[in-house]
Amino acid sequence: MFKASASVLALLLCFSLSSPLMAQTTAAQDIIQSERPVPPTNTSITGFAVDFLNDQKGIWTSPFHMTAGDAKFLAPAALGVGTLAIFDHKISNSIKSDTGLRSPSSAISNVGLIAPYAVPGTLWFLGATRHDSHAAEAGRLGLEAQLNSEVVMNVIKIATGRTRPNMEDNRSFPSGHTMSAFALAAVMSREYHDKPLVVFGSYGFATAVGLARVGGLNHFPSDVVAGAVIGELIGRYVVHHHAVLAEQ
Secondary structure, eight states: HHHHHHHHHOOOOOHHHHHHHHTTTTOOOOOSSSOOOOOOOOOOOHHHHHHHHHHHHHHGGGGGOOOGGHHHHHHHHHHHHHHHHHHHHHHHHHTOOOOGHHHHHHHHHHHHHHHHHHHHHHHHHHHHHOOOOHHHHHHHHHHHHHHHHHHHHHHHHHHHHOOOOOOOOOOOOOOHHHHHHHHHHHHHHTTTTTTTHHHHHHHHHHHHHHHHHHTTTTSOOOHHHHHHHHHHHHHHHHHHHHSSSSSO
């Protein structure tokens, strides 16, 4: 069991440690390339809705605009997910015997369900009421990333119909909790790339959520890694296209 659990932990740790390091390097390349965004003139709910619709169009058409540089991130990620998928059932079966993981995994999962919405929502509210434009932008983009993740997640879950390890339903792939947590981490770590506590803290939290989903038998390891990769990409996309204050 130790070897099986360690393999999941190693992959998630590699991803969660490499992501914040890239976030602290402002010269790092984004997966989806485009010109630097023009500062937005509308930060209202209407502007938020327009940005969300444009995001959806860009996200779903992005596979048609991939470049050779994208493969440097996507190829290893796809290989990792594919490799894990081979051992998914073996890893999950080994975890079933450790019932002590259920309670802490459930507790972390519950936090992981609320935090990706509560944190950016609070930031946006406080930023708006205290006239802190940077906090307002971070919160706004964090919520935007969550909504984009929610749509992408549900479409993929319906399309794949994978049964969960606990046999609860057929919505296992990818892990929505993990996708949301990494989408938030991607936004926060770029908005506050000069604050190591935020950068590593956000990715540490996202990694804990991913491990909890495996420990609670809610997802297979490959579901979690796929969710982490997709969430990271969505968070990067939102910041790349809409952030104005992230690098100041």
